[in-house]
Amino acid sequence: MLKRTHRLHELNESLIDKTVVINGWVDRIRNLGGIIFVWIRDRYGVVQVLFQPDTPAYEIAKNLSGEYVIGVEGIVRERPKDAKNVDLASGNIELLAQKVEILAESKTPPVYTNRDEGSEDVRLKYRYLDLRRRSIQYNLIFRHKLIQKTREYLNSNDFLEIETPYLMKSTPEGARNFIVPSRIKQGTFYALPQSPQIFKQLLMIAGFDRYYQVARCFRDEDLRADRQPEFTQIDLEMSFVDQEDVQEMVGNLVKYLFKAVRGIDIGDVPSMQYQTAMELYGSDKPDLRFEMKMENLTSKSFSSKLDFLSPRVEEEVKMIVIPKNDVLSRKALDTYSESAKSSNLRLGWAKFNGENFVGSIGKVLSTVHDLNVKTGETVIICTGKKNDVNTFLGRTRVEIANKIGIIENTFKVLWINDFPMFEWNEEDKRFQAQHHPFTMPYLEDLENHSDDLSKIRAHSYDLVINGWEMGSGSVRIHTRALQERVFKLIGITEEEAKKRFGFFLEAFEYGAPPHAGFAIGVDRLVSVMLGVTSLRDVIAFPKTTSGSDLMMDTPSEVSEDQLKELGIKLEEHR
RNA sequence: GGGGACGUGGUGCAGCCUGGUUAGCAUGCCGGUCUGUCACACCGGUGGUCGCGAGUUCGAGCCUCGUCGUCCCCGCCA
Numbered sequence: 278m279l280k281r282t283h284r285l286h287e288l289n290e291s292l293i294d295k296t297v298v299i300n301g302w303v304d305r306i307r308n309l310g311g312i313i314f315v316w317i318r319d320r321y322g323v324v325q326v327l328f329q330p331d332t333p334a335y336e337i338a339k340n341l342s343g344e345y346v347i348g349v350e351g352i353v354r355e356r357p358k359d360a361k362n363v364d365l366a367s368g369n370i371e372l373l374a375q376k377v378e379i380l381a382e383s384k385t386p387p388v389y390t391n392r393d394e395g396s397e398d399v400r401l402k403y404r405y406l407d408l409r410r411r412s413i414q415y416n417l418i419f420r421h422k423l424i425q426k427t428r429e430y431l432n433s434n435d436f437l438e439i440e441t442p443y444l445m446k447s448t449p450e451g452a453r454n455f456i457v458p459s460r461i462k463q464g465t466f467y468a469l470p471q472s473p474q475i476f477k478q479l480l481m482i483a484g485f486d487r488y489y490q491v492a493r494c495f496r497d498e499d500l501r502a503d504r505q506p507e508f509t510q511i512d513l514e515m516s517f518v519d520q521e522d523v524q525e526m527v528g529n530l531v532k533y534l535f536k537a538v539r540g541i542d543i544g545d546v547p548s549m550q551y552q553t554a555m556e557l558y559g560s561d562k563p564d565l566r567f568e569m570k571m572e573n574l575t576s577k578s579f580s581s582k583l584d585f586l587s588p589r590v591e592e593e594v595k596m597i598v599i600p601k602n603d604v605l606s607r608k609a610l611d612t613y614s615e616s617a618k619s620s621n622l623r624l625g626w627a628k629f630n631g632e633n634f635v636g637s638i639g640k641v642l643s644t645v646h647d648l649n650v651k652t653g654e655t656v657i658i659c660t661g662k663k664n665d666v667n668t669f670l671g672r673t674r675v676e677i678a679n680k681i682g683i684i685e686n687t688f689k690v691l692w693i694n695d696f697p698m699f700e701w702n703e704e705d706k707r708f709q710a711q712h713h714p715f716t717m718p719y720l721e722d723l724e725n726h727s728d729d730l731s732k733i734r735a736h737s738y739d740l741v742i743n744g745w746e747m748g749s750g751s752v753r754i755h756t757r758a759l760q761e762r763v764f765k766l767i768g769i770t771e772e773e774a775k776k777r778f779g780f781f782l783e784a785f786e787y788g789a790p791p792h793a794g795f796a797i798g799v800d801r802l803v804s805v806m807l808g809v810t811s812l813r814d815v816i817a818f819p820k821t822t823s824g825s826d827l828m829m830d831t832p833s834e835v836s837e838d839q840l841k842e843l844g845i846k847l848e849e850h851r
Numbered sequence: 852g853g854g855g856a857c858g859u860g861g862u863g864c865a866g867c868c869u870g871g872u873u874a875g876c877a878u879g880c881c882g883g884u885c886u887g888u889c890a891c892a893c894c895g896g897u898g899g900u901c902g903c904g905a906g907u908u909c910g911a912g913c914c915u916c917g918u919c920g921u922c923c924c925c926g927c928c929a
Contacts, residue, residue, distance in 0.1 A: 307892095311885070311887095329886080389879090398922085451928080827920090
């Protein structure tokens with residue numbers, strides 16, 4: 278076998294006249310009749326090989342085709358002056374082939390390995406070919422660097438990397454678990470972790486003080502472009518710290534990563550209250566790359582005269598001002614009115630032409646003079662239940678910003694603090710923990726609002742970048758009494774708590790240090806740093822939106838014998 | 852669980868609204884010409900159960916219903 282002496286990025290002018298051997302895939306062939314040019318590709322780069330007629334190598338080269346794996350021995354030489362390629366890193370040189378060996382042939386590939394096009398199902402089925410594409414290799418190399426830099430940073434801050442089990446106990450609250458049947462104890466099941474939450478808290482109780490892990494997490498819920506059933510977190514936990522300490526550590530880590538892998542200084546990470554974020558941006562993950570904040574008009578005297586928009590009792594009136602643009606037509610604006618209606622909201626809009634407002638609520642607004650709107654701007658005013666208005670306008674804000682193209686190409690990183698501890702679950706008719714039930718509530722809220730759990734704040738915090746939730750964390754409860762109290766508030770009875778978390782509650786009785794932690798979604802962080810919208814572009818072997826792997830064809834049936842061993846009988850389905 | 856878009860040679864797309872003779876384009880692949888190309892160019896050719904099933908019709912890639920798959924969104928995701 279012709280074994281390489283150099284990898285492709287290593288070929289440059291310094292090797293001119295030297296004999297080298299390279300290995301790689303045939304990327305492209307240009308057969309000019311007399312001579313043949315072949316681009317060879319490996320992980321590191323692309324180099325042009327020249328085959329000249331009347332040589333043994335030339336005769337073999339005539340039979341080459343795309344994606345063949347070959348070895349070439351040849352002499353590195355400078356390209357003729359007018360034949361250099363400035364677009365190619367190795368464009369000043371080429372390899373004059375003397376020997377060539379075909380190491381593996383290839384059928385015509387069903388995906389383009391040298392172009393970013395093709396339907397995703399075919400690409401996922403032949404993922405190993407899709408992964409040959411330059412852009413996805415770049416993404417995975419970027420991801421590698423980011424994880425290495427993370428380890429470097431956390432190690433230098435005395436964090437210990439400790440692994441925790443993937444086969445664990447099913448936990449009730451939160452996302453649905455993937456479950457794994459036990460063969461040895463038939464009829465019982467493991468669950469795959471939604472996160473290493475309990476383990477990392479136990480590590481704190483054990484005294485490890487600063488822990489981290491690049492952990493895989495599993496959640497059996499419906500998928501989205503930004504959600505995979507298994508995903509990776511940089512999971513960390515610290516003892517004898519408060520919220521500020523964790524945020525400083527994580528904020529500096531993120532800052533370090535942006536600098537180290539993207540060369541960008543994001544500055545210090547500012548904080549915003551959850552309530553503020555909802556009030557101004559209608560979202561707990563506001564995108565701060567553009568303005569268009571919501572303005573609350575409820576108390577303005579003209580609000581009650583807003584015709585069909587005027588608020589009823591307990592309703593709010595809110596406005597966003599859209600910058601001057603030629604993109605939003607009357608028809609486009611009317612669709613927002615329509616979709617507001619389906620959310621039980623009322624929405625009107627009007628464009629300010631310098632003197633008057635023109636639009637569905639133009640007449641009323643033309644009598645108002647303190648709206649602070651500039652010529653050419655459009656206002657959207659929405660009325661309805663507070664939460665609905667916030668959510669709807671928040672979503673509309675982002676949609677419009679995308680449409681009219683006002684989103685700056687930058688990174689806006691921030692903390693969202695003081696999330697509500699509990700949220701009402703309409704389906705189960707009970708309150709549940711919004712973050713998770715191990716989160717430390719504000720103790721004064723707990724005393725003052727025992728009648729209304731929705732008013733209790735938690736020491737929990739999210740990291741948000743460009744409108745994406747990058748991770749979340751909290752100060753944890755570290756006493757048995759408080760943990761039991763929180764369980765009780767979310768309707769977990771004493772016996773239930775004992776059965777599910779007894780070992781954990783017991784651990785609190787043997788000296789549990791105050792602790793807090795965080796987890797960063799690696800897939801999302803890499804995506805946002807690279808500016809790609811789908812997690813699939815930063816994961817080597819991702820799943821589809823229905824949770825299957827098109828290459829392996831999973832999930833799939835297992836044999837009768839396997840089921841029998843597990844003591845499992847399938848019901849007839851479909 | 853709900854809504855939307857898509858499914859046509861190996862691959863990417865057009866054709867469907869308004870049903871009708873041979874399903875079009877690009878690329879790939881095969882053959883030919885070509886000694887400085889770089890998405891080489893030019894000439895010729897090969898390649899399609901129009902996802903699957905049913906229905907309407909004299910006739911379905913096109914219309915209807917169902918089904919499977921992919922993508923996007925809502926619910927869901929502590």
